[in-house]
Amino acid sequence: MAPINRSFSRRRFLGSSAMAITAGALGMPFVRTARAQAATFKAGVITSLSGENILGGNLTKQGYDLWADVINAKGGVEVAGDRFKVEMFYGDDQSSPATGADAAERLIVQNGVDVLFGPYTSGSTIAVQPICQKYQVPMISGSAESPNVWKAKPEFNFGIIPAVDTTSGLSLGVLAKLSNPAAKTVAVVSVNEPFSKETGEGFRDGAKAAGLELATYELVPPEGDLTPVISKIAALDPDIVAVGGHEEVLINVVKTSKSLNYRPKALIMHYGITNPAFAQALGADADGTTGVVVWLPTVSYKDDLFGTAKDFAQMAQKKLGGEPDYTAAACAASGLVLGDALKRLGKKPALTQEDRVALKDAIAETDIQTFYGPIKFEKDGPHYHDNIQPVPVLVQIQGGKTVAVGPKEAAAADYIYPLPAWK
Amino acid sequence: MDLFLQTLLNGLLIGGVIATFTVAFQLAFGVLHVIDFAVGGWVVLGGYLGYYITAWLGLDGFLAIPLAFVLFGALGYLIGPVLYNVRNSRTARPELMALALSFGLFTLLRGGMLTAWGFNTRNVTTALSGESLAIGPVTVPLIRVVAAVFAAAIAGGLFLFLYRTRYGLAIRATAENRHNAALMGVNIGRLSANVYGLYAGITAMAGVLMGAIYSVNPEVGLRYTLFAFFVAVLAGLGSVEGALVAALLLGVVEAFVSTYVGASYSLLAIFTTLFLVLLISPRGILRRGL
Numbered sequence: 001m002a003p004i005n006r007s008f009s010r011r012r013f014l015g016s017s018a019m020a021i022t023a024g025a026l027g028m029p030f031v032r033t034a035r036a037q038a039a040t041f042k043a044g045v046i047t048s049l050s051g052e053n054i055l056g057g058n059l060t061k062q063g064y065d066l067w068a069d070v071i072n073a074k075g076g077v078e079v080a081g082d083r084f085k086v087e088m089f090y091g092d093d094q095s096s097p098a099t100g101a102d103a104a105e106r107l108i109v110q111n112g113v114d115v116l117f118g119p120y121t122s123g124s125t126i127a128v129q130p131i132c133q134k135y136q137v138p139m140i141s142g143s144a145e146s147p148n149v150w151k152a153k154p155e156f157n158f159g160i161i162p163a164v165d166t167t168s169g170l171s172l173g174v175l176a177k178l179s180n181p182a183a184k185t186v187a188v189v190s191v192n193e194p195f196s197k198e199t200g201e202g203f204r205d206g207a208k209a210a211g212l213e214l215a216t217y218e219l220v221p222p223e224g225d226l227t228p229v230i231s232k233i234a235a236l237d238p239d240i241v242a243v244g245g246h247e248e249v250l251i252n253v254v255k256t257s258k259s260l261n262y263r264p265k266a267l268i269m270h271y272g273i274t275n276p277a278f279a280q281a282l283g284a285d286a287d288g289t290t291g292v293v294v295w296l297p298t299v300s301y302k303d304d305l306f307g308t309a310k311d312f313a314q315m316a317q318k319k320l321g322g323e324p325d326y327t328a329a330a331c332a333a334s335g336l337v338l339g340d341a342l343k344r345l346g347k348k349p350a351l352t353q354e355d356r357v358a359l360k361d362a363i364a365e366t367d368i369q370t371f372y373g374p375i376k377f378e379k380d381g382p383h384y385h386d387n388i389q390p391v392p393v394l395v396q397i398q399g400g401k402t403v404a405v406g407p408k409e410a411a412a413a414d415y416i417y418p419l420p421a422w423k
Numbered sequence: 424m425d426l427f428l429q430t431l432l433n434g435l436l437i438g439g440v441i442a443t444f445t446v447a448f449q450l451a452f453g454v455l456h457v458i459d460f461a462v463g464g465w466v467v468l469g470g471y472l473g474y475y476i477t478a479w480l481g482l483d484g485f486l487a488i489p490l491a492f493v494l495f496g497a498l499g500y501l502i503g504p505v506l507y508n509v510r511n512s513r514t515a516r517p518e519l520m521a522l523a524l525s526f527g528l529f530t531l532l533r534g535g536m537l538t539a540w541g542f543n544t545r546n547v548t549t550a551l552s553g554e555s556l557a558i559g560p561v562t563v564p565l566i567r568v569v570a571a572v573f574a575a576a577i578a579g580g581l582f583l584f585l586y587r588t589r590y591g592l593a594i595r596a597t598a599e600n601r602h603n604a605a606l607m608g609v610n611i612g613r614l615s616a617n618v619y620g621l622y623a624g625i626t627a628m629a630g631v632l633m634g635a636i637y638s639v640n641p642e643v644g645l646r647y648t649l650f651a652f653f654v655a656v657l658a659g660l661g662s663v664e665g666a667l668v669a670a671l672l673l674g675v676v677e678a679f680v681s682t683y684v685g686a687s688y689s690l691l692a693i694f695t696t697l698f699l700v701l702l703i704s705p706r707g708i709l710r711r712g713l
Binding site for chain 2: 052054055192218219220221222223224225227228229231232235247248251252255258259260261262275277278280281282283285422
């Protein structure tokens with residue numbers, strides 16, 4: 001019985017294979033025709049849709065999608081008098097850089113995307129860059145903030161958010177100007193891990209430019225206890241304490257400082273304090289903490305598609321159910337860069353490989369004003385292809401809310417300095 | 424001099440904090456002969472219980488401590504026999520199988536917490552959060568003093584329990600030779616379940632304190648597992664009293680290196696201490712390990 005069975009299934013297998021091949025041969029031209037009828041630009045979003053960075057990943061996706069929704073509602077991207085809709089494809093990096101590279105390759109090879117929108121994390125962005133180079137597909141990154149992304153001189157990748165070393169460095173200058181009596185010394189603490197260390201180095205290097213004396217620069221392991229470091233800083237008593245780290249460390253710095261009854265005149269952190277979880281976890285103790293953002297709904301920028309920053313924030317609030325942060329704004333602005341470059345390029349979909357290279361060159365020449373701020377990419381230097389135009393805005397937690405306090409033209413409230421002693 | 428005294432105090436209190444979750448870990452190893460990777464998971468579970476007690480019920484975080492013991496002690500009591508059976512199964516290398524099981528349990532706890540409660544960092548507020556006492560030039564963070572006292576009380580309590588009660592005698596007998604203990608009428612399976620429950624309960628209680636001293640999110644568990652393991656090796660695996668001494672030593676080393684050399688060298692110093700102690704005294708700092 002067994003041999004008969006086997007020959008029967010082989011015959012069935014051959015039969016179904018032949019049918020599949022025939023169907024494929026007949027079907028493929030039909031599919032191509034269908035595609036040609038509704039020509040669209042295909043954009044791939046590669047970001048963290050699962051794993052530990054899912055929240056940030058969703059922020060980026062929502063930002064990119066907002067642009068696609070708005071532009072498609074207008075009929076699509078305008079190219080040589082016609083409008084072409086944008087079709088979005090998604091790749092999940094599962095919060096891991098290696099998976100991100102695989103997902104990017106899948107989007108390019110299987111979905112045939114013309115352009116990519118970059119991941120939430122810098123680590124994934126760095127991993128995806130060689131894939132963009134290999135297949136010559138330009139990528140616009142609305143989230144990556146590590147300077148290492150741009151030190152690699154990525155030919156096909158462009159960043160909307162200024163690298164963290166520029167923002168943290170500049171922010172100390174803004175803080176020094178706001179402080180009264182003028183701050184003179186700063187102590188920098190950063191966690192010994194890529195993003196946090198780069199933030200700390202930005203603070204360290206920015207101190208000199210801000211006219212501040214560096215009291216100490218402390219690099220702590222992520223597993224370390226902060227009491228020895230805070231005690232040491234308390235003994236040095238600098239005016240400003242600047243911290244490079246993620247929310248958990250930022251929360252622990254505030255808690256440890258309070259438990260040692262030490263409060264500097266200003267406590268500045270970078271990323272993390274705008275996350276509502278920070279103020280939620282610390283309650284009243286979060287008040288007075290300073291942070292740095294590159295965009296707020298109150299900035300005075302505007303463009304033709306989204307309108308003013310406030311208009312964008314209202315629209316995002318309606319669609320997403322919460323106030324957008326600068327990552328979502330920068331991701332939506334990435335779409336504006338793409339739309340502008342496609343318009344200047346003047347090529348209709350689908351783009352060939354030569355077209356994609358030309359698109360990359362067109363993106364490199366971007367010089368536009370958007371609701372997010374000015375966008376123009378560096379052509380050389382350590383921030384190659386990064387948009388370092390936006391000026392960092394200093395925010396402070398006051399009464400549990402994040403408010404802009406500097407520079408003066410962006411301020412919505414007075415800067416509280418020096419901070420009062422712990423209650 | 425002021426900074427020196429503060430650093431010494433910081434070190435002793437860091438030691439006290441580490442000891443809270445390593446003392447019971449040693450007991451579990453002594454009886455079950457399993458290096459329980461899930462220790463960090465129990466700590467984090469306790470931390471979350473503390474958070475929800477304060478955030479949802481508006482109660483003081485300290486009230487979560489007895490609740491953590493009951494809740495996670497019961498959970499540990501249910502898991503204990505599984506671990507015991509794997510450890511004593513007839514498969515090849517049961518000790519590695521048990522290690523893999525505890526690692527799996529840790530991964531399950533971490534993933535489960537990530538799914539259930541997200542990755543946001545949470546805080547446990549207590550009556551003593553942020554409170555300090557100034558004694559001369561030294562500032563004493565009271566919540567850490569509570570942790571150190573808790574660790575000492577747990578170690579003292581366990582010591583009395585192990586050396587002054589009949590059940591403690593049975594536990595010690597099982598730790599020494601489980602076959603002989605079984606022949607003397609000790610129900611090894613039930614005893615293992617009790618010990619694992621006791622350990623899980625105590626570790627989760629320590630977790631509430633960790634949430635109050637630091638903060639809690641599903642990712643921090645690994646850190647506690649690592650430190651528990653460092654201390655256990657330094658103390659000599661299975662030595663409860665050694666865990667106290669080892670934790671204090673590691674705390675003082677970390678504090679002095681962080682303050683006077685640089686915080687980035689603190690882990691290096693901890694590993695060097697570990698290496699030297701293992702070289703000189705492989706059975707741990709008090710030479711009482713297994």
